[in-house]
Amino acid sequence: MSALLQVRGLSKAYPGVIANKDVDLTVQQGEIHALLGENGAGKSTLVKAIYGLVKPDAGTMELLGKPYAPPEPRAARRAGVAMVFQHFSLFDALSVAENVGLGMEKAPKLRTLAAEIAQVSRAYGLPLDPGRRVGDLSAGERQRVEIVRCLLQEPKLLVMDEPTSVLTPQEVEILFATLRKLAREGTSVLYISHKLEEIRALCRRATILRRGRVVGTCDPRSVSAAQLAELMVGASLKRPDREGRKRGPVVLALTGLSAPAPGRFGTALSDIRLTVEAGEIVGIGGVAGNGQDELLAALSGEMPTGPRMIALEGEDIGALGPVARRRLGLLAAPEERLGHAAAPDMSLTENAALTGWMREPMLRRGFLDWRAARGFAAKVIESFDVRTPGPGTAARALSGGNLQKFVIGREVLQRPRVLVVNQPTWGVDAAAAAAIRQALIDLAREGAGVVVITQDLDEILALADRFAALNAGRLTPPVPTEGLTMERIGLMLGGAHDMDVARPDEAHQIMEGYDAPA
């Protein structure tokens, strides 16, 4: 085996942040190489440099022994480097074939291209209809579009940036089978993730980044997940403490909650039934785009619903708006931190006042008492260990993890009766994620009902007492998480998309096809 890509001493700094410092990385031919690290460790900057999207400040790269410094993605693609993005780089209004054609250097005529897409997608077990509009596809199918687009260019190196964050476990299996087949055919894969079990299942070599530096290279199968996590985080983590909770009466009841889709690419909610007891955490899983945002909007009161569809402690609140619901004790923290949960250019004090004035004593004769608001913001900052110069800092200036701690802390400290959170630890580093999860458990211990909407299945197993899956706007009946396996969760999540191979027997067939000697 010889080296395909060699990166030496690569550095890149942004104003105020060093994204990469003296990074060395070697990818062999035909290997699946893991690039492991926390959010903000510099993984994305490194691969953007390899793909020509970012110009490094220092350092050299070699591809197959020849100097390699792509000034733009086009040059990278010509040299044989292809990339599947974390946030899909697709165009909703265009068809699959048009999307694929746009990412290719010399795209053939659409009709020929459609035939090629059908052929490649069959060969790799990634079924796709070239004529469909991308906006109508599921997340798993969209990723297939990206992968097929890369494969049609016969790349030497395929870069995959956090590819499994939007997939069901069965879709992950199919993806892994595809990647193994590619590696056997001699294509190298640079696989970026912070999910340790995946890396251990897929890769034989891993390079670990922490705060922009390489902190180690290892065979992920020969070290334990705990050791890998320590390398990544730089400290050992403690598991959330779930003991000592008492269940109480039902605090939130959804009876036949339905709502039309809010936009062309939105999802309609249909007949959602769920009860949440005091002291209970209910986890709602599902692949992105199956109605998570809509469910949160319906619960927070942003989206109008039928008056009798939602009851808080026995009182119908379906017709009330967000302010009235907050007064009664139903609080919500949406997924999008900047722009939905917090106003980016306003200070933390102002952001605290924006959701806090209804429940915290911040009004005096109808005027805002800024001293009280600042005090509340300071309390959130202190109790949730938000790293920031002070309550006067703009929300935009905080890192993702710190802002998320602030946003969750702001709601938790208002002593809600029911708290609904969407993706509470998305894009948050492990230490902050652990703190947020513990805060949610503590809130339940104090007698509140908590609904956690998340795409992170480990989070559901770590937090929730009961689990329900959201599929195309429908909610499965909730089941206790105790004794629940990943496979069972996967089955509950899948089946909603007609093109997905979510049935395990079918998945096995495809994989057996791969495992047979070529």
Added chain:
Amino acid sequence: MDLSSINWLLLLASLMVASTPILLAGLGELVVERAGVLNLGVEGMMITGAVCGFAIGFETGSAVWGFAAAAGAGAALSLVFGVLTQVLMSNQVATGLALTLFGLGLSSLIGQGYIGERGVNVPDVPLGPLADLPVIGPILFRHDAVVYLSLLLCLAIWLFLYRSRAGLVLRSVGESAQAAHALGTKVVRIRLTAIAFGGACAGLGGAYISLVRVPQWTDGMTAGAGWIALALVVFASWRPWRLLLGAYLFGGLTVLQLNLQAAGVALPVEYLSMAPYILTILVLVIISSGRGRAALGAPAALGRSFHAAA
């Protein structure tokens, strides 16, 4: 009221002439908006094109030079907008409005010496034997070259957008500038090119008013045609052939209104003069709502600034 006094043949023939300015400007703006840029300065670019076209035509005595100068002036003015919004990241709506006001003032300044002058003659180009056909001949085939050019342009833009790779790239920029950038597309360059093309088209449309329709120069002579062109693009849901249809419909309303006025219809003409603008307002209300925008098939990135954040 005497509707029989209206010469319907003449009305239909003048319909094409009345529609050409908004058709040209609308086609340009359609390409601009397909690239994801909302340039509200169409009126300003049209009036600048109108005055430059008239002035150069008057000085050189050549309509061709007049139209060329109008296209150049429109493109130059639009590039002011382009640099401000694409390079210096200013707000597209505010900059577009400013461009309209600037264009109106600039044209008034340039045009001072030309008020009351008679413009150059733009000859009709009868299309051989086709022009002698009864009824259809006078309506369709006895116009000047610019009318035919505007129809060809419509065809060319349709072919470009839906049949060429460059058109696909342009549409992709209008759908998601970030995603296009990630694929290595030069977003800013494409948008600037589209803006300049839109400016040139608006300039041509303006010059058509001052050289053919009226033919003389008066201050503010485009009289809101730019705004109608903007609304037309939405009305046509960003499709060239529907734009052609819409332009002839709006043009037809204008001509009909003049004729009804002459025929002494009891209906106050103000209502008919208002009609295109009321339609415009309705259409603008529809695009402003998120749902209407998506249902009409608006480019998803329309009006959003793009900054190539690393």
